Amino acid sequence: MGLRINTNIPALNAQRQTRRTSNDLLANLEKLSAGLRINRAADDAAGLAIAERLRTRVRQYTQEASNLQYGVNAIQTAEGGMAEQQSGLQRLRELATQAANGTLSDEQRAALNAEAQQIVEQIGAIADQTEFNGLNLLNGTAGTIELGTEGGNEITINESTVTALGLGGIDLTTQAGATNALADIDAAVNRVSQNRANLGAQENRLNRAIEQREIGIVNEQAAESRIRDLDYAREVVQQTRNQILLEGGVAVLVQANMLPQTAARLLGG
Numbered sequence: 001m002g003l004r005i006n007t008n009i010p011a012l013n014a015q016r017q018t019r020r021t022s023n024d025l026l027a028n029l030e031k032l033s034a035g036l037r038i039n040r041a042a043d044d045a046a047g048l049a050i051a052e053r054l055r056t057r058v059r060q061y062t063q064e065a066s067n068l069q070y071g072v073n074a075i076q077t078a079e080g081g082m083a084e085q086q087s088g089l090q091r092l093r094e095l096a097t098q099a100a101n102g103t104l105s106d107e108q109r110a111a112l113n114a115e116a117q118q119i120v121e122q123i124g125a126i127a128d129q130t131e132f133n134g135l136n137l138l139n140g141t142a143g144t145i146e147l148g149t150e151g152g153n154e155i156t157i158n159e160s161t162v163t164a165l166g167l168g169g170i171d172l173t174t175q176a177g178a179t180n181a182l183a184d185i186d187a188a189v190n191r192v193s194q195n196r197a198n199l200g201a202q203e204n205r206l207n208r209a210i211e212q213r214e215i216g217i218v219n220e221q222a223a224e225s226r227i228r229d230l231d232y233a234r235e236v237v238q239q240t241r242n243q244i245l246l247e248g249g250v251a252v253l254v255q256a257n258m259l260p261q262t263a264a265r266l267l268g269g
Contacts, residue, residue: 025246051228065213083196099113120170124161126138
C-alpha cells in the first residue's frame with residue numbers, strides 16, 4: 001500500500017470503527033443506567049410491541065381486580081345489613097312465640113306487639129339505609145350490578161324490605177295474630193338466609209376471579225420482564241468489550257493519522 005496525503009484510508013476506517021464502538025458503548029451505558037434492554041423501539045421493535053401489549057394486559061387485570069374488589073365490598077355491605085335484619089327477625093320470633101302463649105293478658109301482648117313493631121320498623125330502616133358508594137343495596141333498586149370486567153362479571157342483590165319479607169301484617173295483640181305471625185316470620189328468616197347464602201356464593205366467585213387476575217398480573221409481568229428487562233451480567237461483558245475496542249480504536253486512529261506525516265518526511269528528505 002502506497003503513502004497518500006489527500007485521502008487517509010486507514011484513518012477513515014479506524015474512525016468509522018471507533019465511532020461505531022463509541023455508539024455501542026453509549027448504548028451499553030444507557031441500558032445499564034435504566035436497567036432495561038429495550039429503551040426505545042430501535043432497540044427491539046418486535047420485542048417492544050410484545051412488551052407493551054403485555055403491559056396493557058397488566059394494567060387491565062389490575063383495574064379489573066379493583067372493580068371486582070368493589071363488588072366484594074358491596075356484597076359484604078349488603079350481607080352485613082341482612083345479618084342485622086336476621087338478628088331482628090330472631091328477636092321478633094321470640095316475641096311472637098311469647099305472644100302465642102294463651103296465659104298472657106291483652107295488655108301484655110300489647111307490650112310485646114309494641115316491641116315487635118319497633119323491630120319491623122328497624123328492619124325497614126336497614127333496608128332503606130344500607131348503601132355502598134351512594135347505591136342503596138337492599139331496597140330493591142340495586143338489582144344486578146355490572147362490574148366492568150372482561151367476561152361480564154356481575155352481582156345480584158335481592159330486595160330485603162319489610163314488604164319483600166312479608167312482615168307488613170305482623171300483629172301480636174291477639175293469640176291468633178301471634179300464631180299467624182310465626183309462619184310469616186319463619187318465611188322471612190328463610191328468605192334472608194337464602195339471600196345471604198346467595199351473596200356468600202357470589203363473594204366466593206368474585207374472590208376467585210380476583211385471584212385469577214392476580215395470577216395473570218404475575219404471569220404477564222414475568223413475561224414482560226424477560227423481554228424488556230436487562231441481563232446485567234451479559235451487558236457488563238458487552239460494555240467491557242466495547243471499552244477495550246474503543247481504547248484500541250483510538251490508538252489505531254492515532255497511528256493511522258501519522259501515515260501522511262511519514263509521506264511528508266519523505267518529501268522533506
